[in-house]
Amino acid sequence: MWLPLPQPFPPALSGGRNLLSALVTGVLGAGYVVGMAVYVVSTFLRASRVLDPVLTAKGMVSKSYLVFGRQYQGELESREVKVYFVPSQGVRPAQLNLYVEADIGTRLAIGWQRPLLDCRDCARLEVAGAELGGLQVYAQEEERAGRLLTDAAGREAMARLLDDREEYGFREIYLQPERVWLRAHPRGMSAGRFRQWLDDVLALAEAGEKALILSE
Secondary structure, eight states, X not given: OOSOOOTTSOOTTXXXXXXXXXXXXXXXXXXXXXXXXXXXXXXXXXXXXXXHHHHGGGTOXXXXXXXXXXXXXXXXXXXXXXXXXXXXXXXXXOEXXXXXXXXXXXXXXEESSOOOSSOTTOEEEOOOSTTXXXXXXXXXXXXXXXHHHHOHHHHHHHHHHHSOHHHHEEEEEEEETTEEEEEEXXXXXXXXXXXHHHHHHHHHHHHHHHHHHHXX
């Protein structure tokens, strides 16, 4: 508005200069807003693909999920696997749901606090051992759950899936008649950490089926 400019620019402080300044400010402001929107969207989209190195490398099909998230579906170790991941958005934590097909035949719910999304009418079991100490375990069938909880591979998988809650965030495990489900709000999701969780859920599915066979 004050800067002297050559023709054909309007004179400084004139009505024409004011109009020109308003137009330039509006264009620059709109450009800034568009640029920030593109940056934010691209940041969320990059964050949503953090699992690609693990899952697409294994041949799983990847699709968009809830705008900024990704979903994956495929077969690993002869089991159907589904993964739904949405990165953290502001105050909203990241969301991860990992489902692995398994013939469990019963229900268990495991977490540091009582898991409420399934097995609500199940009885609570006392869990022995340092690696699972403090966990709340609810089971539909106590005898079958006891076999799983005494299986070394199953116990180790559960312990790794639920350890370091302060660093890695909220997690719960649900064993359902036809699948194993890991539900999490992970902090700082990384491909390496997810790879370990995936391996542990697959191991837990195997241990769950083993417990079912032993009970028959």
